[in-house]
Every structure is written in C-alpha cells, then in structure tokens.
Amino acid sequence: xxxxxxxxxxxxxxxxxxxxxxxxxxxxxxxxxxxxxxxxxxxxxxxxxxxxxxxxxxxxxxxxxxxxxxxxxxxxxxxxxxxxxxxxxxxxxxxxxxxxxxxxxxxxxxxxxxxxxxxxxxxxxxxxxxxxxxxxxxxxxxxxxxxxxxxxxxxxxxxxxxxx
Numbered sequence: 764x765x766x767x768x769x770x771x772x773x774x775x776x777x778x779x780x781x782x783x784x785x786x787x788x789x790x791x792x793x794x795x796x797x798x799x800x801x802x803x804x805x806x807x808x809x810x811x812x813x814x815x816x817x818x819x820x821x822x823x824x825x826x827x828x829x830x831x832x833x834x835x836x837x838x839x840x841x842x843x844x845x846x847x848x849x850x851x852x853x854x855x856x857x858x859x860x861x862x863x864x865x866x867x868x869x870x871x872x873x874x875x876x877x878x879x880x881x882x883x884x885x886x887x888x889x890x891x892x893x894x895x896x897x898x899x900x901x902x903x904x905x906x907x908x909x910x911x912x913x914x915x916x917x918x919x920x921x922x923x924x925x926x927x
Contacts (some may be wrong), residue, residue, distance in 0.1 A: 769796050773877040777913045785877050786870065792872045801844060804883050805837045807890035812836075844879075847904050851875040855911045865921045874914050878907045 769788055775781035809832050812820045819830055852872035859866040882903040889895045 765792060766796055766799060769877075770800075770880065774881040775881075776874075777910050777917070778781045778876055779917050782874065782914055782917060785873070787857075788872060788873075789887045790869060794883045795874050797844070797848075798841070800880065800883055801841050802837065803841060804890075805832070807834050807887060808832070841898065847900065848872055848875045848907070849880070851904060851907045853909060854908060855915060858912055859915050859918075862915055863920045866914055866915060866918060868874050871911065871915075875907050875911055879903055879913070882906050 765788070769785065771783045771920060772784050776785070787922075804880060808827035809829075812832055815821055820831055823831060849872060852868055852875050852921060855875065856866070856868050859871065882899075886899055886903070889899075
C-alpha cells in the first residue's frame with residue numbers, strides 16, 4: 764500500500780505538496796521502490812528473452828533464463844541507475860549550495876529517485892513496442908537534473924545569522 768501511495772505521489776512531482784509527502788517516506792522505502800520500479804522497467808526485456816527463438820537465451824530452461832536475466836539485464840540496469848541517481852543528487856548538492864538552500868545529499872537522492880518515475884514509465888511503455896536504446900538513460904538523467912533544480916527552488920532559502 765505504501766508503495767502505491769509513493770508511486771502516485773511521485774507522479775505528481777514537482778508539486779510542493781507531493782514533494783513534502785515524499786520527504787516523509789524513509790530511505791528504505793525509496794530504495795525498495797526503486798528496485799520494484801526497475802523490475803517493472805525490465806519486464807519488456809524479460810518477455811523478449813522468454814519469447815526469443817534465437818540468441819543465447821533461446822534454449823535455456825526458465826530457471827536459467829531468469830538467472831541470466833537477473834545477472835545480465837536487471838543487475839547492470841540497477842547499478843547504472845543508482846549510480847546516475849547518486850551523480851544527480853551530488854550535482855544537486857552543488858546547485859542547492861549555489862541557490863543558498865540547506866539540503867542534504869540523502870534528501871536530494873530521494874527526490875531524484877522519485878523524479879525518475881515518469882521517464883521510466885515512458886521507457887517501459889516504449890520498450891514493449893520497440894527496442895529502446897540505452898541512450899534513453901541520458902534523457903532520464905537530464906530530466907531528473909532539470910526537475911531537481913525546480914524541486915530545490917521550492918525549498919526556502921537558508922536564513923543568515925547576524926554576527927554580533
């Protein structure tokens with residue numbers, strides 16, 4: 764239930780209300796949400812491998828096919844996405860500093876993860892109809908970075924202390 768609510772809220776980003784609701788979710792929920800989202804994104808590849816009559820997966824038992832899918836498709840995709848989310852969040856910390864916002868890396872990573880929901884859904888839908896190049900991940904990277912700037916600007920500026 765919490766993942767469904769998280770999914771619905773992430774579709775509403777970068778609205779202020781959705782952003783503050785998603786801030787209240789724990790990092791564990793965010794990471795599990797990303798694993799689930801990436802699994803659904805990988806489904807077109809799995810279906811393609813199951814239906815394939817040629818190639819390395821054509822004559823594999825279903826158990827070995829699932830292992831093959833996990834090792835050579837799901838796991839690399841997950842590693843690349845988590846790395847890109849970390850890079851986006853790190854760049855976001857510099858942007859937040861420049862815009863005088865007091866935001867931590869963990870919060871920016873969480874928002875970056877939720878911001879990728881819409882482009883990942885587009886990627887999944889396109890993958891069912893045709894082969895989508897992995898260069899689409901760069902589009903997701905740029906999309907997340909652009910909307911992360913919008914999210915950062917929603918937070919209030921840091922108050923300056925008066926030195927006495």
